[in-house]
Each structure stands twice: as C-alpha cells, then as structure tokens.
Amino acid sequence: MQKVFNNKMAIFxxxxxxxxxxxxxxxxxxxxxxxxxxxDTLSPGTPSAFIGFANYTELLFHDSRxxxxxRNAVLLGLGFILIQHPxxxxxxxxxxxxxxxxxxxxxxxxFIPCVISVVVISKMWLSLLDPxxxxxxxxxxxxxxxxxxHAWLGDSSTALISMLxxxxxxxxxxxxLFYYAGLKGIPDDLYEAASLDGASGFRLHWRITVPLLSxxxxxxxxxxxxxxxxxxxxxxLTTNGGxxxxxxxxxxYLYNKAFxxxxxxxxxAISILFIIVCLLATxxxxxxxxxxxxxx
Amino acid sequence: MTKSTKTxxxxxxxxxxxxxxxxxxxxxxxxxxxxxxxxxxxxxxxxSDPQWQNYINAWVDGKFLRYFINSVLVTSVTIxxxxxxxxxxxxxxxxMQWKLRPxxxxxxxxxxxxxxxxxxxxxxxxxxxLGLTDSYLGLILPYTAVSxxxxxxxxxxxxxxxxxxxxxxxxxDGANIYRIVFQIIAPLTAPALVTVIVTTFLNCWxxxxxxxxxxxxxxxxxxxxxxxxxxxxxxxxxGSQFAVMVLTSIPAIVIYALFNEQITxxxxxxxxxx
Numbered sequence: 249m250q251k252v253f254n255n256k257m258a259i260f261x262x263x264x265x266x267x268x269x270x271x272x273x274x275x276x277x278x279x280x281x282x283x284x285x286x287x288d289t290l291s292p293g294t295p296s297a298f299i300g301f302a303n304y305t306e307l308l309f310h311d312s313r314x315x316x317x318x319r320n321a322v323l324l325g326l327g328f329i330l331i332q333h334p335x336x337x338x339x340x341x342x343x344x345x346x347x348x349x350x351x352x353x354x355x356x357x358x359f360i361p362c363v364i365s366v367v368v369i370s371k372m373w374l375s376l377l378d379p380x381x382x383x384x385x386x387x388x389x390x391x392x393x394x395x396x397x398h399a400w401l402g403d404s405s406t407a408l409i410s411m412l413x414x415x416x417x418x419x420x421x422x423x424x425l426f427y428y429a430g431l432k433g434i435p436d437d438l439y440e441a442a443s444l445d446g447a448s449g450f451r452l453h454w455r456i457t458v459p460l461l462s463x464x465x466x467x468x469x470x471x472x473x474x475x476x477x478x479x480x481x482x483x484x485l486t487t488n489g490g491x492x493x494x495x496x497x498x499x500x501y502l503y504n505k506a507f508x509x510x511x512x513x514x515x516x517a518i519s520i521l522f523i524i525v526c527l528l529a530t531x532x533x534x535x536x537x538x539x540x541x542x543x544x
Numbered sequence: 545m546t547k548s549t550k551t552x553x554x555x556x557x558x559x560x561x562x563x564x565x566x567x568x569x570x571x572x573x574x575x576x577x578x579x580x581x582x583x584x585x586x587x588x589x590x591x592s593d594p595q596w597q598n599y600i601n602a603w604v605d606g607k608f609l610r611y612f613i614n615s616v617l618v619t620s621v622t623i624x625x626x627x628x629x630x631x632x633x634x635x636x637x638x639x640m641q642w643k644l645r646p647x648x649x650x651x652x653x654x655x656x657x658x659x660x661x662x663x664x665x666x667x668x669x670x671x672x673x674l675g676l677t678d679s680y681l682g683l684i685l686p687y688t689a690v691s692x693x694x695x696x697x698x699x700x701x702x703x704x705x706x707x708x709x710x711x712x713x714x715x716x717d718g719a720n721i722y723r724i725v726f727q728i729i730a731p732l733t734a735p736a737l738v739t740v741i742v743t744t745f746l747n748c749w750x751x752x753x754x755x756x757x758x759x760x761x762x763x764x765x766x767x768x769x770x771x772x773x774x775x776x777x778x779x780x781x782x783g784s785q786f787a788v789m790v791l792t793s794i795p796a797i798v799i800y801a802l803f804n805e806q807i808t809x810x811x812x813x814x815x816x817x818x
Contacts, residue, residue: 250641252711258721259642262632266692267648269629273689274655277666284666292669339560346553356804357561360568363800365750367768368789371775372571375782381582383570390587417564429811478659481753499661503753506665519662530657 278523281516289513291506296513303517314518317496318525320408324497325476327412328419329469335416336423337461341453343424344431355428359421366418370485373414377401401487404494411495414482419475423468430464431457470533477526498522568793575599575786582782595783602788606770607762612795615767618680619748622687626744627737629688630695634733635725637696638703639711649700655693660686660754668757678761686758687748695740698810702736703729739810742803749796767792 285303289296307314339358343351361369376382379399388396400410434457442456458465480499483489489496489504498518506515562569574582575598576591602608636642637649667686668677676682710732714724730737752768759765770792774785800807 252715252721252724253639253641255640255721256642259636259640262636262640262725263648266629266633266652266696269685269689270652270655270692272670273667273686274658274663275651277663277670278658280666280669281663292665292672342553342557346550346557350554350557354557354561355808356801358564359804359807360565360797360800363746363750363796364568364793365752365768365771365796367750367752367771368793371771371785372567372789375574375786376567376570381782383566383587386585386587389585417567420564425808425811429808474657474659478661480659480661484753499659502665503661507757512665516665519665522662523658526657526659526662527654 278520281519284513285517285520287513289516290510291512294512299513303514304521306514307517307521313493313496313501314498314521316493317498317501320495320497321477321479323408324412324415324479325473327409328416328472328476331412332416332420332423333427333465333468333472336420337427337458337465339424340427340431341457343428355425358424361418362421364418366481367485369414369418370482373417374401374486377410401495402491404490404492407487407491407494411483411487414486415479418482426464426468427461430461434460466534470530473529473533474526477522477529498525571786572790575783575790577783579780579782598783598787599791601781601784602770602774602791605784606773606788606791607765608767608770608788608791610763611765611767611770614680614764615749615795618683618687618766619745621680621684622691622748623741623744625684625688626691626695627740629692630699630740631730631733631737632725633692633696634699634703635729638700639708652693652696655690656697660690664754664757671758677758678764680764682758683755683766686754687744687751691740691744691747694743698736698740699733702733706732735806735810738803738806742807742810745799746796749799767795 284292284296286298286300287296288299288302343355346354377384377400379385379397379402382400384400385397388394398406400406438456438460439452442452477497478499479497480503483495483497483500484503487495489500499522502515502518502522505511505518570588573588573591576594576596577589578593578595581589581591633652637645637652671677671682676685706729710728711724714728719728750768751766755766755768756772770788771785774781774788779785
C-alpha cells in the first residue's frame, strides 16, 4: 500500500499539470504585475522606466480614489453581513421548517437569480432602476410614493445602496443554500432536548441554531468580505464606478486605469495592493471569527 | 407545526418568491412590448400585440447560435479539464505521500482568495505574447485555472471521508494507482464532482470580464456578448434588448432545473463535512 502512495511518477503526473496551469495564470502574472508596478508603463509592451515605489506612494498617500474604493468594499461587505446574511439565515430556518415538496420548490425558486449571467443582471437592473421607464419608479408612483422617485444608480447618494440591493438580490440564493445546508447538519435531538427545557420559537433558534451554525457563519462572513472586495462585473456594467466615484471598487478602478487611462504600471500597483488586501482580509476575518466560534 | 402556521408560511414564501422573481417576470413581459409601450405608466403590461420580432432580432443580431456554440465548447472543455485536474490534485493532496505537499496545497488554495481581476492585466500581456488571446484556449486555460482551486478544495474535503480500505482491496486485486484514482475514487466522489461541475459551469458560462479582455474576434465570443451586442446599435430598441436577455438566461436556467437536486446535495455534503 505504502508503495502505491509513494509512487513518485504518479505524484508528478497528478500534481504537475495543475501546478503548471496555476503558475501560468496566477503566480507568473503576480510576479509580472509586481515588476510593472515599479515602472511608469503606459500600456503592456511599451518602453518604460524604473520608478521605484513612486506608484505605491502615490496610491497610498495621494490617491483618494483608492481609499474610496476600499471604503466602498468595506461598506458593501458590512451590508452583506448585516442585511443579506441574517435574511438568508431566517429563510433557511423557515424553509427547513416548511418541509415536504414546498420546501424543495421554494429552495429551487430562490436560487434562480444565482444562475443568471452577470451581464443580464446588470442590464436588467439598469433598466429596472431607470428613472423614465424603470419598473421601480413606476411602482413607487402606483403606491402613491411618487415623491421618492429617483435616478437610483445615477445619483451619488443612492448609487452604492442600489448596488448593494442588486448584489443582495443576485447572491441571496447562495447564502440561503449554504445556511440551509448547514442547518441540515444539525441533529434533530438537540432541538427536542431544548424544547423539553422550555425553549421555543425565536429563543430556540437564537440559542441553538445560530451557535451551531457558527462554523458556517464564520466561513460565510469571510466569503462576504472577499465578495465585496472582488466586486467588479456588476459595477463595471452598470455605473462603471460612478457617479463621482460613489460606486468605485478596486477591480473597476484598476481595469479602467489600465485600459482607458493608459496607466498600466499604476494599475499593476493597484493589483498588487489589491491582492495584499484580499489575503489580509481573509486572514483577519478568519482570525476574528474563529476565536469565538462554538465547537460541537 | 400546526396546519395554519404552515399555510401562513407557505403564503409568505409564495409572496417572497414572486417579489424575488419580479425582475425576471418584468423582463419577460417587456420583451414582448414595442419600445414606445415602455413608457406607459403601468408596472406590468399585457402585450396587446406581442412583438415576436424582438426575439427574431435577438436571435439574428445577437448572434445567439454562434455565441451559444462557443459557450458550450469553452465551458465543456473547461469542466472536463477542471474535473481531471481537481481529482488528481485532490488525490495527491489527501492520499499520496510527498514532501512538498503542504506548500503546494497552500499555493493552490491561495487561488480561492486571489481575485482574478488582480491577475487580469499581466495575464493579458502574457497571453498576448504567447498568442493565446483570440483563441478558445485563451479562455479555457484561465477558466480552468480559476476553477481548479475550489474544485480541489471540495474534493479533498470529500476524499478524506472515503475509507482507505477501498484502495487497499483494489491494490490486493492488482490495480495500479491510475486505475484506483479514475475507476475507484472518481465514482466514489461523484456527489462532490457534480458540485464541482455545476459551480464550474455557472462561473464559466456567465463569465464576462476575462472574455471581453481576451477576445476581440467576433467568431469566438461567448453568450454574454449577445447582450452586449445590443448596447450600441439597438440602444433604444429596448424590446429586442430584453428579448436577448431572456434568451441568454434560458440555457442556464434549464441546466439548473435539471441539476438543482445535485447542487443542493453537493453543497450539503460540503457544508456538513467542511
């Protein structure tokens, strides 16, 4: 048996292709990105000069957009954690209690937005929130709330919250599914024991479901922060960071710097900081949430 | 739970489902309207004269069929490669014994955390230098690379729960390592493999930003570009734009309807074991 597991040739054949592909599309690019980030490159392949940390000092100390993009990611992440996830947990619990065919049907329906292409989602919401023909404003009108009518994505005071709303709509199904799956792993007898002790309804879930779900919640919080940081396509296709940077995110910013503003070197410096921020966020949220996670 | 609370819950869910699906219902409804009907005050509108022409425009000018075939090709090759690589990597990380295992495992898992957008710029330069832009491979390679880390993560979690006795009896029967992995372990990990296949499908089928960066040749473009084709020339023809969005959404919804049970099972298995 040992001989089989030590088969060097097999290990090489199993690992090498994956590592090679991964290196080609992740590791080499990161090294190259680091190289470009120290140069004043305008576009890939053009001659450029070494400028040391100039791109980085500019970014960290003089570029308010960079910080705005980070702030937006944090706000979005908090929005996910404080709004989307509690709703997802609530629906997972309710769905679990519903049982039978209906449980399966609703679970299927709630997930549908998650399978729809980001291009469709973006263009659809752009239309839904359109100030002239969008359904959202028409609905406000028909409810007698016409005074709330708004260019939701076109106004810097509502653009970010509208974006959060779109992303919650699009991603709700995934959150629901993960919490639902976590719930299915909690043994029923724990509930029976607790209800014998007199706990019921909300208290029962607060005391039992939520703590027992905490491993899932931990992972989901980390994922929420990463999702917020990585935000790109929906923003890119709806507001492209605007109006006035109110929906600016790092990925959108670096993309536009590289391909529209012809500041390839600078964009690569953003890339490198972006990677550092993502790794740091994963590490931090793991550390913060793991410490008070309940074991069972 | 009493019957009446169950009914209340059922009605509540029905309302929420309708609210949640409303954008899609609206999209379908308006895809049958002519553009001047868009500005009427009603939220939903029964199409008095359904504009089937919108769907013909969507099919023809959205180049639906060509992009659809490209999407099928790119996605299926990506899925095949992802499954093979995740399976072999997963096996090497859980069962095989070698020195660099923890380092390589960490490196692969970094792929889950590193955003593809951060590697997009240098990748564009590399792919351009290698002549990979404007080729199917230019999408298949990065799509596979992005999918493999999660696939490997899901499969290692699953493989740890498979008893080693399986392999031991296979070795006694004279099977070599390759037969063990592809004929014994692969079928045993089927539920996890389905999860890998479905998540890879959803990610690649709907992917847009890499495709739009790496492709400029029209003949190679994937399905999301059907929608993008209408941004310029048809920007005021909302009916056709909506029709193309409906058409683009149908394949993914059909696939999901067919595999929805497996998705949940896969995620459940992952969540309980992870």
